[in-house]
Amino acid sequence: MAMSVRRANADDIPQLAELVSSLAGFYLDDPNTELPAWFKETISEPAFEARIKSQDYVNILYENAGRVEGYAALKDGSHLYHLFVAKSQQRTGIATLLWRSLLTYCHADLVTVRSSMYAVPVYERFGFTVERPAGLKDGIAFQPLVLKLNHRG
Helix, strand or coil: CCEEEEECCHHHHHHHHHHHHHHHHHHECCCCCCCCHHHHHHCCHHHHHHHHHCCCEEEEEEEECCEEEEEEEEECCCEEEEEEECHHHCCCCHHHHHHHHHHCCCCCCEEEEEECCCCHHHHHHCCCEECCCCEEECCEEEEEEEEECCCCC
């Protein structure tokens, strides 16, 4: 089975939840603490099911030999909601491939993301810039970033 980028569907939900849950610790300000309940809920199988069913989200994944190794979601055509790559596959170009695929669904002049502190360099390579100081909510650290797009070429 070949590698591919495709839209996520209901059959992918268990693998998506497993992938994102395995990486969610990168959001923690202190990696020795537990994820807060509200954050765990956003990465649960029911939450993935709701996003996949919703018209407000575009959900895509990178699959290799039937295994989901990357996932990205765009909300309302202007907010990068998720971008995760399996730890063993990071720095292989999967994030860039997913981002370029999602860009075709961006219809706003400004794209936002709330990045983990760990992923800020990745987004900066995509052209995002720091919008305001980093935030911290219940032990979850995040950096708001923005990307200005020029759709009027």
